[in-house]
Amino acid sequence: MNRGFYIIMAAQFFSALADNALLIAAIALLRDMHAPSAYEPLLKLFFTVSYVALAAFVGAFADSMAKGRVMLISNTIKIAGCFMMLVATVPMLDVLGIPLYYYVLLSYAIVGLGAAAYSYVFDGQLGHLDYAFSRASLTPQVTGVGSWHINADEAGLLD
DSSP: OHHHHHHHHHHHHHHHHHHHHHEEEEEHHHHHHHHOOTTTHHHHHHHHHHHTTTHHHHHHHHHHOOHHHHHHHHHHHHHHHHHHHHHTTTTGGGGGGOOOHHHHHHHHHHHHHHHHHHHHTTTTSSSSOOOOOOTTTTTTGOOSOOOOOOOOOOTTTTT
């Protein structure tokens, strides 16, 4: 395999590792703030909802520019979410009167926005869509796809 493959795989690994480490840090932050325990599961919900809400748009975004630039923008958004979480630890900055743990939830949602854009970067280079479902009315409108048998071979890059 070529060197670029390993670089992209390492970048994806460390990005996912950072997302999960940030989740653990956010849970610890909520506990330090004495937030209600019901807010801990909401972290993953906020991350996932922002991820799913952008699913329809990230493909066009990722295809509109070079992959390196998309990765830079996506990771910058994720860093902004981390910075926002850091700001949530400063009680003097609570000028709106909103409990600080809401800032933690919002900041993790912003990290989810960055992760959503980052996830589409690979454009099929490191894998492929195994299946898709559509209604009978939508199927004729879909172009550029083909069907294959259920035990289709993996992409050459993965062999």
